[in-house]
Amino acid sequence: MTMRFIYxxxxxVAFSIFVGIALLIIFDAKGYLGLARDGFGRLYGRxxxxxxxxxxxxxxxxxxxxxxxxLVRENAxxxxxIDELSFENARLQSSRDENTALRKSLxxxxxxxxELLPLEVIGADPSGFSQVITVDKGQEEGxxxxxxxxxxxxxxxxxxxxxxxxxxxxxxxxxxxxxVSAVVADSGAQGLIQGEHGLGLSFNLISQNEVIKTSDNVxxxxxxxxxxxxxxxxxxxxIKSSGSDLFQKAFVGPAADLRNLKFVFVVKx
Amino acid sequence: MRYLIIIFVLFALLVLQTGVLGNLGLGKxxxxxxxxxxITVMLAKFRQGLFTALAAGVMLDLAxxxxxxxxxxxxxxVLGLVYFVINKVITRELNRFILVVCIILGTIAxxxxxxxxxxxxxxxxxxxxxxxRFILGRKLILDLTVNLIFAYPIxxxxxxxxxxxxxQS
Numbered sequence: 001m002t003m004r005f006i007y008x009x010x011x012x013v014a015f016s017i018f019v020g021i022a023l024l025i026i027f028d029a030k031g032y033l034g035l036a037r038d039g040f041g042r043l044y045g046r047x048x049x050x051x052x053x054x055x056x057x058x059x060x061x062x063x064x065x066x067x068x069x070x071l072v073r074e075n076a077x078x079x080x081x082i083d084e085l086s087f088e089n090a091r092l093q094s095s096r097d098e099n100t101a102l103r104k105s106l107x108x109x110x111x112x113x114x115e116l117l118p119l120e121v122i123g124a125d126p127s128g129f130s131q132v133i134t135v136d137k138g139q140e141e142g143x144x145x146x147x148x149x150x151x152x153x154x155x156x157x158x159x160x161x162x163x164x165x166x167x168x169x170x171x172x173x174x175x176x177x178x179x180v181s182a183v184v185a186d187s188g189a190q191g192l193i194q195g196e197h198g199l200g201l202s203f204n205l206i207s208q209n210e211v212i213k214t215s216d217n218v219x220x221x222x223x224x225x226x227x228x229x230x231x232x233x234x235x236x237x238x239i240k241s242s243g244s245d246l247f248q249k250a251f252v253g254p255a256a257d258l259r260n261l262k263f264v265f266v267v268k269x
Numbered sequence: 270m271r272y273l274i275i276i277f278v279l280f281a282l283l284v285l286q287t288g289v290l291g292n293l294g295l296g297k298x299x300x301x302x303x304x305x306x307x308i309t310v311m312l313a314k315f316r317q318g319l320f321t322a323l324a325a326g327v328m329l330d331l332a333x334x335x336x337x338x339x340x341x342x343x344x345x346x347v348l349g350l351v352y353f354v355i356n357k358v359i360t361r362e363l364n365r366f367i368l369v370v371c372i373i374l375g376t377i378a379x380x381x382x383x384x385x386x387x388x389x390x391x392x393x394x395x396x397x398x399x400x401x402r403f404i405l406g407r408k409l410i411l412d413l414t415v416n417l418i419f420a421y422p423i424x425x426x427x428x429x430x431x432x433x434x435x436x437q438s
Contacts, residue, residue, distance in 0.1 A: 017323070017345070021338045024330070028337035029395050040331040044283060051288030059292065125333045126287050128297035128408060129383065129399055132334035162334065169334055177398035197403050198297065 034138075034164035041134045041167050045123030114228060116265040117142060119149075122167070131175035131198050133158075133261060138166045148220075148227045148267040155256035156180070156220060156231040157264055172258050173233065174198045182233055183221040187211050190221055193233055193252060201234060206248040212236060218252050228267055271434060272320055278430060279305060279325050282423075283332065298408070299415025300379070302329060304423040306344055307375040310351045311363060312427065322348040335383070335397055336390055343382035347375045368420065376416050380409050 027033050119135040137143050147160045149170045159178060162169035171178050174195035182193045182203065189210030191203050203218060216236045222229025234252040241248035282301035291297075302325040310318035326341030333340060351371050359367055384404055390396035 013319075021341055021345075024327070024341065025336060025338040025390070025395065028330075033331075033337055037331055040328070044280070044287075044332050047280075048284045048288035048291070051284055052292050055289050055292040123332065124287065124291070126283060127300070127329055127333040127335065127340065127383075128412075129404060130334045130397065171334075176400050176403075197400065197407075 031164075035166075038138070038164050038167045041123050041164075042136070045121075045134060048123065114150075114154075115268040116150075117268055119143070119168075119264050119266055121261045121264060130177070131158075131172040131195060131258075132161070133170050133172065135168050135170055135264065135266075136166075137266075138164045138168045140165050142268065143168045143266050144269070146226070147269065148231065149264050150231055150267060151256045151261065151264050154231055155254075156227065156233050157256050157258065157261065159226070160266065170264070172198075173201060173254060174258055180227060180233065181221045181224040182218050184210075184212050184236070185217040185219050187216065190223070191247075191250075193218065198258075200237070201252040201254055203236065203250040203252050204247065206250065208241070208243075208245070208248055210248065212239060212248065212250060214238060271317070272324075274430065274434070275309075275317070275321050276324050276328075278426070279321070279328055283328060295415060298411035299419060300329075300376075300412065301419060301423065303344070303347070303375065303379055304372070304416055304419055305427065306347065307351060307372055308368075308420075308424050308427045310348050310375075311355055311368065311371055312431075315352060318348055318352065319345075335387065335399075336395055339383055339386050339390065339396075342386045343379050346382040347378045350378045351375050368424070369417065372416055372420050373413060376412050377409065380404055380412065 024033070117137065119137050121133050122136045123134040125132040135143075135149075143160055143163060145160055145163055149157045149159060151157055156173055158170045158172040158175070160168050161171040172195065173180060173193065174197065176195050176197060178195055180193040181190070183190045187210060189206050189212050191206040193201050193203055196202055206212060214236050218233045218236060220227040220229055220231040220233060232255045234254045236250045237253045239248065239250045241250075279302050282305055286299075286301045290299075290301075306318070306322050306325050309321040313321075322344040323341060326344035327337075329340040329344075330337040351374065354371060354374060355363070355367075361367075384399060384401045387396040387399050388401075
């Protein structure tokens with residue numbers, strides 16, 4: 001009598017749902033859902049991208065009406081910055097030439113250009129549980145797991161963490177699951193960058209005797225072998241440090257605009 | 270035909286969330302498909318609520334970075350909880366207060382279920398890394414706020430679709 005419930009419709013439906021979900025999990029773990037994720041991701045990504053473009057255009061119209069005066073002021077400031085940056089650029093180019101010559105003369109391997117594969121961002125994780133974007137190329141097009149992902153001109157965006165045949169998922173640096181070994185460009189202070197759920201980056205485990213200051217550039221150190229060295233991560237916004245702490249901590253603003261990613265590049269090893 | 274309309278509505282809500290709300294900075298908070306599931310469970314028959322929960326769960330599973338099945342299980346947990354509360358605990362005609370309570374309970378149950386099920390999957394190395402303190406802290410507060418704001422528009426959408434289906438049949 002107690003076993004009669006297995007012949008009921010309710011049990012059949014519940015059992016079917018249980019088996020369906022178990023199969024879904026197993027197929028996803030085995031990678032059989034790759035094509036389904038590809039297809040749905042493209043459809044959803046293209047549709048939401050089209051809608052987003054329309055909304056963005058409407059937003060721009062209203063924003064333009066309200067910011068014309070602000071643009072005139074900013075234009076003047078930017079023109080001045082261009083002059084300053086041109087001078088700095090000339091100075092840095094001269095330093096780079098000197099650096100290349102020194103490396104050649106010491107028989108070091110010269111800095112080679114990274115081999116890049118362009119990708120288009122077709123979607124983002126709508127659930128909000130992780131900072132992940134979907135790109136339009138996958139395993140068949142040469143994207144590899146754990147490849148670094150950047151935007152021009154060398155700003156770190158994240159890492160490929162999941163592959164499908166024709167699409168891939170990239171975890172952004174603002175996701176706390178991604179830890180990047182980093183170095184401050186000026187002082188050489190080293191530490192670990194970890195995301196703060198899309199709200200910025202925290203730069204942890206910086207030794208107390210290292211000197212860091214706000215506006216310092218933070219780049220990848222390449223020491224852990226996870227990312228190529230020299231990719232710009234961001235600038236230090238603020239520093240949290242007291243004498244009693246074992247390590248210093250800083251907050252870094254990402255250099256790349258991670259909310260408006262359209263085209264990115266995978267760095268092929 | 271009814272089920273096709275449900276799938277289309279869920280897809281449209283998903284696109285609306287990322288395409289429109291995402292552009293306004295609200296894309297990562299709240300969940301319009303979850304709201305639609307909650308309202309369907311409260312106002313429609315169990316079978317329709319079950320189908321809506323499964324369809325929304327599978328869609329979100331395919332679009333998100335979590336392991337496929339995680340969000341589907343969470344949606345079913347929400348379905349079970351809200352159905353139990355409406356039919357066994359409250360057992361009276363729905364009013365605005367009950368709607369708000371169910372949306373709050375449903376949103377909390379959804380986040381807790383995702384975290385718990387991901388933990389279970391992590392025991393067999395199938396889950397992903399999720400920061401449960403963030404999901405059940407700041408994100409949950411944002412989700413509750415956004416879901417309560419959009420509850421009434423989604424309710425109107427559900428009523429509009431229901432009237433369209435009734436006028437056609």
